[in-house]
Amino acid sequence: MSVPFKNLDSVPAPALDVDLSALGELRGSSVRRRVVVNTLRVLFLVILIGGWELGARAKIIDPFFWGQPSGIWAQIVTWVTEGTAQGPLWKQIAATLQEAVYGFLIGVVLGVIFGVVLGTNRFLADILGPFIKAANSIPRVVLGSVFVIGMGFGIESKVALAVVLVFFIVFFNAFQGVREVDRDIIANARILGASRRQLTTSVILPAALTWIIASLHTSFSFALVGAVVGEYLGALEGMGLMIQTAQANFNNNGVFAALVILAVLALTAEALITWLENRLIRWRPNMTTEGTL
Amino acid sequence: MASSLSPGTSASQAIELRQVTKQFRTPTGGVYTALRDLSLSIRPGEFCAVVGPTGSGKSTTLSLISGLDHPTRGEALVMGQPVEGISPHVGFVFQTDAVFPWRSVLGNVEAGPLYRGTHRREAERKARDWITRVGLAGFEDRYPHQLSGGMRKRVSLAQTLINEPQILLMDEPFSALDVQTRVLMGNELLNLWSTTSASVVFVTHDLEEAIALADRVVVLTAGPATVKGIYTIDLPRPRNVSEIRFNPRFVELYHEIWEDLRSEVMISYERSLQESR
Numbered sequence: 001m002s003v004p005f006k007n008l009d010s011v012p013a014p015a016l017d018v019d020l021s022a023l024g025e026l027r028g029s030s031v032r033r034r035v036v037v038n039t040l041r042v043l044f045l046v047i048l049i050g051g052w053e054l055g056a057r058a059k060i061i062d063p064f065f066w067g068q069p070s071g072i073w074a075q076i077v078t079w080v081t082e083g084t085a086q087g088p089l090w091k092q093i094a095a096t097l098q099e100a101v102y103g104f105l106i107g108v109v110l111g112v113i114f115g116v117v118l119g120t121n122r123f124l125a126d127i128l129g130p131f132i133k134a135a136n137s138i139p140r141v142v143l144g145s146v147f148v149i150g151m152g153f154g155i156e157s158k159v160a161l162a163v164v165l166v167f168f169i170v171f172f173n174a175f176q177g178v179r180e181v182d183r184d185i186i187a188n189a190r191i192l193g194a195s196r197r198q199l200t201t202s203v204i205l206p207a208a209l210t211w212i213i214a215s216l217h218t219s220f221s222f223a224l225v226g227a228v229v230g231e232y233l234g235a236l237e238g239m240g241l242m243i244q245t246a247q248a249n250f251n252n253n254g255v256f257a258a259l260v261i262l263a264v265l266a267l268t269a270e271a272l273i274t275w276l277e278n279r280l281i282r283w284r285p286n287m288t289t290e291g292t293l
Numbered sequence: 294m295a296s297s298l299s300p301g302t303s304a305s306q307a308i309e310l311r312q313v314t315k316q317f318r319t320p321t322g323g324v325y326t327a328l329r330d331l332s333l334s335i336r337p338g339e340f341c342a343v344v345g346p347t348g349s350g351k352s353t354t355l356s357l358i359s360g361l362d363h364p365t366r367g368e369a370l371v372m373g374q375p376v377e378g379i380s381p382h383v384g385f386v387f388q389t390d391a392v393f394p395w396r397s398v399l400g401n402v403e404a405g406p407l408y409r410g411t412h413r414r415e416a417e418r419k420a421r422d423w424i425t426r427v428g429l430a431g432f433e434d435r436y437p438h439q440l441s442g443g444m445r446k447r448v449s450l451a452q453t454l455i456n457e458p459q460i461l462l463m464d465e466p467f468s469a470l471d472v473q474t475r476v477l478m479g480n481e482l483l484n485l486w487s488t489t490s491a492s493v494v495f496v497t498h499d500l501e502e503a504i505a506l507a508d509r510v511v512v513l514t515a516g517p518a519t520v521k522g523i524y525t526i527d528l529p530r531p532r533n534v535s536e537i538r539f540n541p542r543f544v545e546l547y548h549e550i551w552e553d554l555r556s557e558v559m560i561s562y563e564r565s566l567q568e569s570r
Contacts (some may be wrong), residue, residue: 185391190395192408283394
């Protein structure tokens with residue numbers, strides 16, 4: 001059989017024959033820009049923390065009520081070297097992380113399942129819609145008290161709170177993602193021979209994945225919130241308990257120190273999710289990194 | 294003019310629409326009639342172009358043949374059988390880029406056979422063959438966003454033709470392409486089609502494209518659509534889409550069909566003006 005398609009469209013591949021000197025110049029200017037941006041970032045941090053520290057030392061800011069960076073640092077050092085009031089620091093971090101990760105995973109799985117099922121089943125979505133909206137509108141952190149009373153001071157109540165917080169974020173994103181799948185792409189898959197199941201796994205899920213993964217960024221911080229608030233309300237270990245203890249002792253540096261540790265955890269998780277995102281959605285057009293946070 | 298309708302001989306027809314009417318409910322609660330008593334039959338191996346003013350129900354006609362939608366009244370038959378659901382004999386090329394953006398060229402082309410239960414290795418072999426046939430060899434691992442519009446159209450052609458459809462439905466497939474690429478794709482479509490025995494229904498609003506490609510051109514009325522006229526295009530094959538329009542017979546046919554189409558286009562235009570007022 002002959003090859004009917006001989007002449008390709010004029011662009012055989014994304015342009016590769018770039019003027020090298022121009023490229024070098026561009027790269028030089030982008031390196032310079034990056035150096036300036038990073039220098040200014042460090043400067044911003046120095047002014048912020050330095051100002052706080054100086055203000056506290058000059059008694060403009062009362063360190064008893066508002067803490068003091070050197071005191072926060074000293075508190076972290078003490079926790080690392082001597083442990084916290086309720087045991088070694090790493091155990092507290094591990095407890096909180098475990099609750100957050102369990103809550104995150106369960107919440108994500110449930111959210112995706114419910115999102116896809118309701119997104120593809122209009123009838124079911126119509127029935128359950130008002131209930132989900134009502135459930136979403138209540139301040140769910142309050143459920144923490146319910147879970148602590150019902151499930152006790154152990155890990156279950158914290159995981160449950162994290163699940164509830166994560167579920168709705170992921171659910172709404174998955175639901176929307178499924179609804180937004182291009183109708184022609186669905187019709188195309190059906191005509192190509194996709195069964196209902198194949199349609200869900202090979203078309204709807206991958207299409208909704210952009211939305212789902214976008215929701216993971218916010219939802220891990222919410223899992224942490226769930227774990228910490230759950231511990232705060234009643235626990236035997238964890239970062240939330242450390243915060244509660246520090247608050248009870250009017251140790252504001254302790255509260256801030258715990259916050260710093262939680263921020264590091266959240267940022268690490270965020271970096272992991274970004275890495276996962278770039279691996280899973282490789283088919284997406286490359287977005288320029290300039291101007292993103 | 295509209296005399297080549299010959300219902301009753303269903304077995305010998307690849308596609309038959311018998312007095313089909315299609316109505317939709319509008320968001321405001323009214324009823325919109327897209328097709329009214331439309332009858333049309335297409336022979337096996339025939340290339341049929343359907344032209345009509347915008348919004349004349351051309352796409353609706355295709356969705357009834359493909360089984361994506363059902364007629365409100367009347368009957369749609371494919372290969373002598375009433376259309377119930379999506380027939381495995383049908384292929385559909387969409388106006389938009391309906392390829393899967395998260396799959397490579399190879400993944401897109403082999404999707405059909407894989408959905409239909411072909412063994413993975415066999416599906417891949419067939420897909421590589423089709424990728425070569427549409428001129429995309431070497432691009433197997435690219436993702437759709439890395440390709441030009443014309444190349445993405447080749448992907449959808451390969452993706453559809455790999456299933457060896459006996460009915461090929463095309464909904465303004467090249468309308469989003471620039472003029473040169475469109476002519477090129479027209480030629481390549483004719484080449485591919487000549488190696489198959491598929492019946493083609495090619496919907497377009499471009500009369501020139503319709504005459505250059507088809508054996509017959511069907512003119513639809515402004516909505517609700519029904520068949521206004523059917524014209525046999527007696528131009529010799531193989532044709533060169535970019536040159537055939539200089540053929541005197543082409544010009545003659547164009548004039549003749551345009552006379553018919555113009556009044557419908559005017560009606561449709563007047564209506565759109567009134568609606569926007």
